[in-house]
Amino acid sequence: xxxxxxxxxxxxxxxxxxxxxxxxxxxxxxxxxxxxxxxxxxxxxxxxxxxxxxxxxxxxxxxxxxxxxxxxxxxxxxxxxxxxxxxxxxxxxxxxxxxxxxxxxxxxxxxxxxxxxxxxxxxxxxxxxxxxxxxxxxxxxxxxxxxxxxxxxxxxxxxxxxxxxxxxxxxxxxxxxxxxxxxxxxxxxxxxxxxxxxxxxxxxxxxxxxxxxxxxxxxxxxxxxxxxxxxxxxxxxxxxxxxxxxxxxxxxxxxxxxxxxxxxxxxxxxxxxxxxxxxxxxxxxxxxxxxxxxxxxxxxxxxxxxxxxxxxxxxxxxxxxxxxxxxxxxxxxxxxxxxxxxxxxxxxxxxxxxxxxxxxxxxxxxxxxxxxxxxxxxxxxxxxxxxxxxxxxxxxxxxxxxxxxxxxxxxxxxxxxxxxxxxxxxxxxxxxxxxxxx
Amino acid sequence: xxxxxxxxxxxxxxxxxxxxxxxxxxxxxxxxxxxxxxxxxxxxxxxxxxxxxxxxxxxxxxxxxxxxxxxxxxxxxxxxxxxxxxxxxxxxxxxxxxxxxxxxxxxxxxxxxxxxxxxxxxxxxxxxxxxxxxxxxxxxxxxxxxxxxxxxxxxxxxxxxxxxxxxxxxxxxxxxxxxxxxxxxxxxxxxxxxxxxxxxxxxxxxxxxxxxxxxxxxxxxxxxxxxxxxxxxxxxxxxxxxxxxxxxxxxxxxxxxxxxxxxxxxxxxxxxxxxxxxxxxxxxxxxxxxxxxxxxxxxxxxxxxxxxxxxxxxxxxxxxxxxxxxxxxxxxxxxxxxxxxxxxxxxxxxxxxxxxxxxxxxxxxxxxxxxxxxxxxxxxxxxxxxxxxxxxxxxxxxxxxxxxxxxxxxxxxxxxxxxxxxxxxxxxxxxxxxxxxx
Numbered sequence: 001x002x003x004x005x006x007x008x009x010x011x012x013x014x015x016x017x018x019x020x021x022x023x024x025x026x027x028x029x030x031x032x033x034x035x036x037x038x039x040x041x042x043x044x045x046x047x048x049x050x051x052x053x054x055x056x057x058x059x060x061x062x063x064x065x066x067x068x069x070x071x072x073x074x075x076x077x078x079x080x081x082x083x084x085x086x087x088x089x090x091x092x093x094x095x096x097x098x099x100x101x102x103x104x105x106x107x108x109x110x111x112x113x114x115x116x117x118x119x120x121x122x123x124x125x126x127x128x129x130x131x132x133x134x135x136x137x138x139x140x141x142x143x144x145x146x147x148x149x150x151x152x153x154x155x156x157x158x159x160x161x162x163x164x165x166x167x168x169x170x171x172x173x174x175x176x177x178x179x180x181x182x183x184x185x186x187x188x189x190x191x192x193x194x195x196x197x198x199x200x201x202x203x204x205x206x207x208x209x210x211x212x213x214x215x216x217x218x219x220x221x222x223x224x225x226x227x228x229x230x231x232x233x234x235x236x237x238x239x240x241x242x243x244x245x246x247x248x249x250x251x252x253x254x255x256x257x258x259x260x261x262x263x264x265x266x267x268x269x270x271x272x273x274x275x276x277x278x279x280x281x282x283x284x285x286x287x288x289x290x291x292x293x294x295x296x297x298x299x300x301x302x303x304x305x306x307x308x309x310x311x312x313x314x315x316x317x318x319x320x321x322x323x324x325x326x327x328x329x330x331x332x333x334x335x336x337x338x339x340x341x342x343x344x345x346x347x348x349x350x351x352x353x354x355x356x357x358x359x360x361x362x363x364x365x366x367x368x369x370x371x372x373x374x375x376x377x378x379x380x381x382x383x384x385x386x387x388x389x390x391x392x393x394x395x396x397x398x399x400x401x402x403x404x405x406x407x408x409x410x411x412x413x414x415x416x417x418x419x420x421x422x423x424x425x426x427x428x429x430x431x432x433x434x435x436x437x438x
Numbered sequence: 439x440x441x442x443x444x445x446x447x448x449x450x451x452x453x454x455x456x457x458x459x460x461x462x463x464x465x466x467x468x469x470x471x472x473x474x475x476x477x478x479x480x481x482x483x484x485x486x487x488x489x490x491x492x493x494x495x496x497x498x499x500x501x502x503x504x505x506x507x508x509x510x511x512x513x514x515x516x517x518x519x520x521x522x523x524x525x526x527x528x529x530x531x532x533x534x535x536x537x538x539x540x541x542x543x544x545x546x547x548x549x550x551x552x553x554x555x556x557x558x559x560x561x562x563x564x565x566x567x568x569x570x571x572x573x574x575x576x577x578x579x580x581x582x583x584x585x586x587x588x589x590x591x592x593x594x595x596x597x598x599x600x601x602x603x604x605x606x607x608x609x610x611x612x613x614x615x616x617x618x619x620x621x622x623x624x625x626x627x628x629x630x631x632x633x634x635x636x637x638x639x640x641x642x643x644x645x646x647x648x649x650x651x652x653x654x655x656x657x658x659x660x661x662x663x664x665x666x667x668x669x670x671x672x673x674x675x676x677x678x679x680x681x682x683x684x685x686x687x688x689x690x691x692x693x694x695x696x697x698x699x700x701x702x703x704x705x706x707x708x709x710x711x712x713x714x715x716x717x718x719x720x721x722x723x724x725x726x727x728x729x730x731x732x733x734x735x736x737x738x739x740x741x742x743x744x745x746x747x748x749x750x751x752x753x754x755x756x757x758x759x760x761x762x763x764x765x766x767x768x769x770x771x772x773x774x775x776x777x778x779x780x781x782x783x784x785x786x787x788x789x790x791x792x793x794x795x796x797x798x799x800x801x802x803x804x805x806x807x808x809x810x811x812x813x814x815x816x817x818x819x820x821x822x823x824x825x826x827x828x829x830x831x832x833x834x835x836x837x838x839x840x841x842x843x844x845x846x847x848x849x850x851x852x853x854x855x856x857x858x859x860x861x862x863x864x865x866x867x868x869x870x871x872x873x874x875x876x
Binding site: 043061065069072078080099133190191193194398412415416418 | 499
């Protein structure tokens, strides 16, 4: 089954419907090309709000959007739920779980997954949070462990269920720590009258000396102060040694009894099979040239988290954030059209719009160029930016209603255990690339 | 572990947090009793809107509500996630999956589950829709089968994925048929440009000669006409013989190739272990006296779908609808207090508020006493009644936003495949009572 069988236009295959893939497809609307998007899910995930799905503040359906529905009105767009197993560059074909598809231009926009740095016991026992199913799993784990905590009769038995250890103090760890602290401070005793807020502890651990590493020192310090003020124990310069599902131990010999370890300490690119090892950079990312083309190919691009554009200005590539993927996607869409039309291509240039991270119910930190501020106003900006970025008008309204409700009631979220959680092995088999992370 | 260990008040244990159980607990607020509710889920399900979760129009979190959160402000209320395995009436103890609990008064409000009438191949292959996990499973099945349909190359291969057979033309079957017809007529070709509406067929099957059996002939006829007008094939006086997962066959020898059979043709009470067989009526319901007390006991009540109050007026018991459970719950709460206070009890009297069923996006049928009407105005009433009945202000707002959005756009719902569906055996082991349905 080759998707080009009946097509007269050049066929652009996009692997992945994340921030980058969406922009490529949009840039090709109404152009004389056929677009085929492949994704293992039938929806786009708004990853910046995954942590709110994990804590039950938002429903999964509010931050995910059907890829088919998103492109209902784009005539040259086709979609398939499929995982790419191998790229055959010589034949210009991708092998997938549902058969093979031919392409004229290929865009790898597969994103990243959790990096456990080869630590198998952590990978097996800690919870990652990079996808909707993982965020839901995490939600059910937290709520089930609350129910378990209520059943325990001694402090020693109860502790592991109520100690939360978040490893990695990037935006995910910081935002999750804030949300869990809000839960502890405002909801725990209401929902579980048997438990007091003193029973629950939230630890945020990082081996670096600061939280929100890439942000300004000012933002970093404010975030740490906000977290500490809410009762989060911030542990910096601390390396995790192992985690057996019941106790996490650190390299300094200390340990914490806990059944809740959430790992957001690193990511690695999800590289499809068939990509040569010598174009793989640190963090399992594919080396690309200044128009996002994979080194050595004329018609294969890589964008976003899975790509690394190594230049003198960006010796480690660009940061793994949505804006990089979005901007690379836009440029790549345009450049594919330029190539088809025999026009000169445009080099990619990243415009850094700044960074935001939220802490708890009504505080955030913002680094917008030289302007840095923290607190309530930063949180208003954070809300606004995230609302306008969400796909779908109804999602915006529903999320807004939820946030206003949570702000007023201090008791947001639905906190339902729809399924018992299962620890899912991540990365999954098909996500594992031939190239290994360093 | 006995919950009464530290209690000085009479302990009321309520099994089940459905419409009936909720009302019992509410009626006991601020009274000198201790209330313990047990449910296998930590949430209340608003069953009348389950079909909208199945079709992706609403998120599960919009029609379910945390039982703990619902009783945040009721001081004498405790909750445990647990399934009751056996009632030991002599010792006044219930055995559960998390240990035993003592009671002074016990309320069985366990509701009903799907009745396959002993047909094992149908039970194994057809999808029930009586709970949130089942509705989500159904959603994922529908969407996955759409994705499969797109991959097929011939009409014969494609047909089974796009034939939907709904068995049972009660409110669930009728409302699901309407929702699927809307999907077929307005969304199918937008989301799946490879498929035309002629490719998809919705069949509604019942062995009775009318749809919405218990409603008026006028409502029944209008509902059938609405459905037929939307392209649903209504098959009455037809009995299902078997279903092997690929083809459903009827007693008249006809058959339909389909991978989508949804079974809402019957329910049976979920009776906990320990209840004597000779108080079990048709449909696996527990025979109760005129104050909802289980025959032969002074302190055990049964209410709602699991109960049958057999009188000359109600020779088959009351209908299995939310209003019966709600009204029985209120009366039972009051009567428990009367018994504690040595006061005379009040007999249960059902006040029939009428019946509503919706068909598609903007039509419904209503039997409100002698007033019967159908169409758009009935649909407005249907919307209003369901919105005010939903638990939680935010749920009301979110559902309202979704409905208005769907009405305007004709393209509502999120249609995400969050997990691959699995056919879950129903009823589950612990739900199986010692008594068998007839």
